[in-house]
Amino acid sequence: MHTRAITRAPMAGQSGQTTAIESIIILLLTVFFRTWDNFPTVVQNLSKYYAKTP
Numbered sequence: 001m002h003t004r005a006i007t008r009a010p011m012a013g014q015s016g017q018t019t020a021i022e023s024i025i026i027l028l029l030t031v032f033f034r035t036w037d038n039f040p041t042v043v044q045n046l047s048k049y050y051a052k053t054p
Helices: 020-033 039-052
Strands: none
Touching: 020 039
């Protein structure tokens, strides 16, 4: 029996980049919620989440 590794192209979330729609969502959140005290931390974590999630 012969076996070989199965490979596939990386998905968008695996490349560590956000899509245009995700960037727009982050931008809208920034516009509406920028006065929150903890907003910089929240938007940073949201950006990381979008970058890791396919």
